[in-house]
Amino acid sequence: MAQFQEVIKQSSLHPKPAGLVLQYGTAGFRTNANQLDHIMFRMGLLATLRSKSTKATIGVMVTASHNPEEDNGVKLIDPMGEMVTPAWEVYATQLANAEQDDLLTALKDIIEKEAINMNQEANVFVGKDTRCSSASLSQAVLDGVSSLAGHSKDYGLVTTPQLHYMVCCQNTGGKYGEATVEGYYNKLCQAFIQLTKNASNCTDDQKHVHVDGANGIGALKVREMEGHLKKKLQISLFNDGCQGKLNHQCGADFVKVQQKPPTGVKINPGERWCSFDGDADRIVYYYTDSEGQFHLLDGDKINTYYIAFLCGYTGWFRLEDSSGEKGQMRCTKTGVKHLHHAAQEFDIGVYFEANGHGTVLFSKAAEEKIQLLVKNPNTDDERKRAALMLQNTINVINQTVGDAISDMLLIEAILAIKGMTVQQWDAIYSDLPNRQLKVKVSDRRVIDTTDAERRAVSPAGLQEAIDSLVKKYRQARSFVRPSGTEDVVRVYSEAETQESADALAHEVSLVVYRLAGGVGDEPKPLH
């Protein structure tokens, strides 16, 4: 067919290495950048089909987040700014793995299965991170879109959450905001300024935050945003990408996993620090105390802080979930899409991964209730204040996906409103000492889990072995699961002391190594 001639022609410029098999995993496609050109072209094709199928704008983000500079990757964004729906993840994998001569057949298969009207217009938004490879890879996406006669808008360098935001703005006809980077800064910063307007304790220290930009796109965008904050927040930026290497010895993943500050920065006691990851969809906070001890405030701490803040205002509106409960906790499998969907079931849903990816979702009904109270001239002062607080929270938070910049603004606003230091926030509760390890096995799929990935059902005997190890330690828990993004098994443990958590993690790693087909050297004790 004539309409596919351009696809054939263009795809030969983005050929697939024969035999290469990649999978659309928890975070899209992600691997060494030199294996991705054909994937990008094909994701341009798929995004165009998805756009025709949903009659909406679709996003394609070129990034490998916290992975090393040499890697790259791609994620598709659905119309409301959420991750692409699972059925299309399957198509993505099929299209990516079709050999060069079978590409059209794979494409037509999707068109047929989804009954796509090829005359429908298509619109695709494309963004990229700061990796060297991102420029040519995002061009390959654009080539894919144009070869199916789709329209594209290239946002160039943006954070992942900014692109999610643009897609949502576009598909809500501007209701969510203006689909420009300027519009994003204006909306978030105005909400921040409103939120902190009456904060009592606005000393210079209170207003000052140190940001580790992971030498990535987040650093660039913080610089761009600064002016919009009208000095209401003072940001000292480190790892801004001028010298250091992306994600190298810095960034949210490094700080969270290593449980130490980025290399090469000096943290004075009392200073408040945060780290973004390489595409700025994650954030963690930290500080050192007067003894020089490092303290991390990860996604769990941010989650509970948000909940405590919101609960202070929601009482006014009788916001409840459908079962009439005031608050409820849910656990899901790893991956933002699972958390996001669980959070959507509530009037206000707050979710975070421990690694610092998370946000707050407000149902339409909740937003409307809040808006009515703000507008109603008969609302009494106290209620109005609470309603305004929630309205500005809605505007500062990026509801489409976890967003380091937006989360930083909300956390900074809460600290200012409460007049709290990062130490006081940290003191709300203590984390049990914990440890995360990886074990290499020949095929990680031999581990199957249940109960939101908290129990292993295979290989036989693994869970029983973990259970009996856990019993040896006080206040202990341990989980194992195959990673969705790396070829490893993840081991998590916690216990009353760091020594116990480390010892337990090591013992569980050994059990995984022995029962699940470990490769390479046996895991060694941490101490």
Ligand SMILES: CC(=O)N[C@H]1[C@@H](OP(=O)(O)O)O[C@H](CO)[C@@H](O)[C@@H]1O
């Ligand atoms: C321990 C950890 O940080 N796991 C991350 C990581 O998944 P793994 O399945 O652990 O590789 O990448 C996911 C996608 O970005 C993210 O959802 C998840 O939280």
Ligand SMILES: [Mg+2]
């Ligand atoms: Mg990321």
